[in-house]
Amino acid sequence: MALRIAIGSNQEKFMDQSSDAGRTAANYLYYRHTLPVRVMHWINVIALTILLMSGLNIFSAHPALYWGKSSYTGRPPILEIESATDASDKVTGITRIFGHEFITTGVLGASNGPNGNLVGRAFPSWLTIPDGRWLAMARQWHLFFAWIFVINGLCYVAYSIVSRHLARDLAPTGTELRSIRESVVDHLHFRHHSGEASKRYNVLQKLTYLIVIFVLLPLVILMGLAMSPGFDTLWPGWVDIFGGRQSARTIHFIVAWLLVAFVLIHVFEVLITGLWNNLRSMITGRYRVEAEVSK
């Protein structure tokens, strides 16, 4: 166990009281991620990638989002992606957010189709599964991988509780919570733990994972279920807690993009803290602990 005596920079020093003592002088491999966590993490990556891409195809069948119980409330959509074709057959992509209009040709509303010419569609074909407009098939992909994602997620949560992975590795300690400020400063300076401290997730990392695992992912599932006319009958009117079915669809879409934002930051952190070392730890389980950086 490492006792922290100086916090806040890569000049941290540790008084090591465990049998690991002395090892901090040299690099060594540490068993960081158990097999179930590694397997479930990569299943989750594949499932969420397919869910996002097939979801964008489904969205393209009616590329507008509303707030309320129906799409015809008298209020204009929150977001609307359209394509317009002028007299000379020129296609323009238009995105309207809260009534503000943007020309988004090339990306939203109009983009290059599978054979290279500009076609009207909400999201570009390279971002959707299948590549072309095909609602029935996109739904098949989406609902199949939704089941995989949910079952995998439930197994992960159950495993994390039973194996104490949640309590040991993900739950921040009181001391850590009090050091959030330092951790934020560290992150802003791209300073990372080395040595013994790098064996554990830092407090921001823990909190982010907890928010993803216990807030964003359950919310995206719940909002998916809220769109189901069958599931809505479980307790008639429960979707109104979230503003109604069309609001649920909007939240589903927003949370999906919040998850994309998380993944971008997540992969960025993986990159800058040693891509190969991180990836190896999530594939073989072994993480190389670098010798203490002390000055």
Place this chain on the structure above:
Amino acid sequence: MNSHAFHPRRRLFFRTLAAAGAVLVAGCDKLSRTEWFPKLLSNTEILTRKAQRAILPRKSMAQEFPESERSPEFRSNGTAMPENPQYKALASSGFAAYGLEVGGLVEKPVIFSLEELRALPSRTQITRHDCVEGWSAIGKWKGVPLMAVLEAVRPSAAARYVVFHCADPMESDGSSPYYESIDMDDAYHPQTILAYELNDKALPIANGAPIRLRVERQLGYKHAKYVMRIELVDSFEKIAGGKGGYWEDQGYEWYAGI
């Protein structure tokens, strides 16, 4: 640290990873066009139906809304005017000659006129219509519960599905009439009605006059418009594409509860 990233074995690893990613994305489109993969994916529908049926009470009710939440105009989707001469002839005389034939696996086949349907008990409900495309509209429907119609014809014990044959051809040459089917659980559900009124007026042609089905626990395409004939069957495999509905034959789920 990053100097290690250019180790040849690692370079190979990342190249393999990038290639795998590209294959995955291109592969998804190829897979969608195979015979076996969509079949594998479609197993989900069985799982979803079983899960929903297990979780939901058998007669779970769809939400009903107050008058104030009705959409100002109920959107017409799909066919707005069936390109069918017989239908147009019926419509031009205000559906006076319309008769809803209810037969198949029943003890007593009946042809109901519109007056006869109106004379049966009615149910009025303000419900939300959820289209598979993603939009919703709220409308007020009045019609005869399908249950009342079924009680009049007395389905035989072998009947497992109710099939709705419609007047609207889905091909421009006048072929592929729309059709749909539901099981007995939905057929006897109190909110499953044969609607003849929308928003306090006779059902407009754009919304399925003279009769359209409402099955409130499923998506919009199950709510067949222009219903001309109802048939009780033990299997829909021999009807049209064999999947139980026009959109089902195009790859959409028969169980449209999600």
